[in-house]
Every structure is written in C-alpha cells, then in structure tokens.
Amino acid sequence: MREVPQRLAVGEARWPEDRALVERLFRDYVAWSGDASSRETLEREASRLPGRYARPHGCVLIAHAGPDPVGVAAYRRRRTGVCELTRLFVRPAFRGLHIAEELVAGLIETAAEAGYRAMVLEVGETMTIARDLYARSGFVPDRRGAPSQPGLVVLRRELARTRAPA
Numbered sequence: 001m002r003e004v005p006q007r008l009a010v011g012e013a014r015w016p017e018d019r020a021l022v023e024r025l026f027r028d029y030v031a032w033s034g035d036a037s038s039r040e041t042l043e044r045e046a047s048r049l050p051g052r053y054a055r056p057h058g059c060v061l062i063a064h065a066g067p068d069p070v071g072v073a074a075y076r077r078r079r080t081g082v083c084e085l086t087r088l089f090v091r092p093a094f095r096g097l098h099i100a101e102e103l104v105a106g107l108i109e110t111a112a113e114a115g116y117r118a119m120v121l122e123v124g125e126t127m128t129i130a131r132d133l134y135a136r137s138g139f140v141p142d143r144r145g146a147p148s149q150p151g152l153v154v155l156r157r158e159l160a161r162t163r164a165p166a
Helices: 019-033 036-048 099-113 128-136
Strands: 008-012 059-065 068-079 082-090 118-124 152-158
Touching: 008 099, 019 036, 019 059, 019 068, 019 082, 059 099, 068 099, 082 099, 099 118, 099 128, 118 128, 128 152
Parallel strands: 082 118
Antiparallel strands: 008 059, 059 068, 068 082, 118 152
C-alpha cells in the first residue's frame, strides 16, 4: 500500500487568493466524472465562487502534496443544521494515498465546529470505492433523502455538535 505523502497538507481555501485554483480543481472533478448536469452546475458555481462555499455556511478544503494541489472537497449548507459534502476529488496520480480520507475527515471536523448536526451526500450506486470510503467515515444510507437523479444513493452522517446549528 502506498503511503500518504509526508508533505501532505490539507487547508481551507482562502478567498479570493485560491479562487482560480478551486475552480480548476472543480473543473478537473467534473471532467473526470463525465456528468453533463455537473458541468452546467459548475458554470453557475464558477462564476460565483466562493458563493455557497463561503463561511459561515460552507467550506472548501484543498490538499497539497508538497507544492502541488492534488485534491479538493467542499461542503455547503443544505438546510438549517445540515450540510452537503460535494466535489470530493483527488487527482488520479495521487489516488490510493488516503488523501480523500484526510479531506473527508477535515470537512467533518470543520462542519461540526461550524455547528452543523449532520452531513449528507449523494454518490453513485456503482461507485464502490467511494461508498467504502464514506462508510469508513461513518456515513450510512439515508432513507429519508431522495436522490436528485436515478443511480444515486443519499448517505448521511451525524456530527458531534460543538455549537449552535448553522
């Protein structure tokens, strides 16, 4: 098994300094996913960054291996007390190094600190590696949530409350 790079750093995006970098990583995610609806959503998001990902209701984390940006993940407010994990992406050359786990753990911690009580996400039914990652991170199927399109599954994780809900 490959090891996480020793110089891996996961940090919160700074606005406006990291705007172009976040947009590039989001575009890499959409190109990798091949999802046409994600392309349309990205165009709206890109023109408004940080938009719904801005504090206090959202957050974008960027992973760097040395000086290279290698991954991204974000959450945004879905409704009072509940945020949505989205845009989790690690560049292909850096997969298998537990970078996605670091990004998810960072988002969970940050969302709990922001006062969210739960985090939800949608993932493809056939994306077994991603679903395994989310299961290891404490996400379970959410029968209450209806997926936005066929072939997706809604997952949910309760968060430890550290302050009033966002």
